[in-house]
Amino acid sequence: MAKIVRPDDGIPARCVWYDRKKYVTVNFTIQQPRDLRCEITDDKVVLCCKDADDNTIYNEIYFYDKIMKNDSRERPYDRTVNLLLRKKTPDVAWPRLTKDNSKPSWMAVDFDNWRDWANEEDDGREEFEYYADMMQDLTKKGEPPTMDDLDFDDD
Numbered sequence: 212m213a214k215i216v217r218p219d220d221g222i223p224a225r226c227v228w229y230d231r232k233k234y235v236t237v238n239f240t241i242q243q244p245r246d247l248r249c250e251i252t253d254d255k256v257v258l259c260c261k262d263a264d265d266n267t268i269y270n271e272i273y274f275y276d277k278i279m280k281n282d283s284r285e286r287p288y289d290r291t292v293n294l295l296l297r298k299k300t301p302d303v304a305w306p307r308l309t310k311d312n313s314k315p316s317w318m319a320v321d322f323d324n325w326r327d328w329a330n331e332e333d334d335g336r337e338e339f340e341y342y343a344d345m346m347q348d349l350t351k352k353g354e355p356p357t358m359d360d361l362d363f364d365d366d
Contacts, residue, residue: 215250215257221269224258224292227321228308233301235278235308237294238321241268244292249285253277254310256294258285270317273310276300 224239237256243263250257254277258270274296282297298305308318 215248215259217271218259218267218269221259221267223270223315223317224262224268225317225319226270227319229321229324229326230305231326233298235274235296235298235305236321236324237272237296237308239268239270239292239294240290241292242290244268244287247285247287247292249292249294251278251280251283251285251294251296253280253299256296258292258294260287260292272308272318275305275307275310276303 224241226237226239228235228237239258241260241262244260245262247260248258255271255273258268260268262268277299279297279299284295286293286295307314309315
């Protein structure tokens with residue numbers, strides 16, 4: 212595959228990203244992408260295509276950490292291009308998508324899909340223990356109620 216060269220008239224597409232234990236997902240907002248070229252390497256991605264208005268789209272992102280390029284992929288849809296990037300070091304949270312501390316204006320965190328998975332297992336254990344205690348309380352056998360306070364009408 213030929214290396215993607217930055218076009219002179221290229222504009223960046225807006226993208227949102229979120230982190231999971233084994234993957235990072237990046238969604239580029241591009242209306243009807245065509246002529247898509249996506250180069251995924253261990254430390255960056257270069258995306259170039261045309262949109263519905265015939266604009267040249269070009270994004271280049273150097274990742275926070277290494278990924279496994281052979282287990283990563285891109286998928287174009289009608290309004291987006293989705294990247295699924297497999298982390299080289301799973302179970303390590305990415306505080307940002309880019310290697311640099313600065314964030315481009317066209318990039319944002321996808322808060323609709325964001326989860327603080329680093330504490331996910333601990334939170335689940337606490338909830339499980341709460342419900343286990345509650346179930347144990349329900350199954351305890353005790354004295355049966357006297358039912359002395361019930362009114363019975365004998366007609």
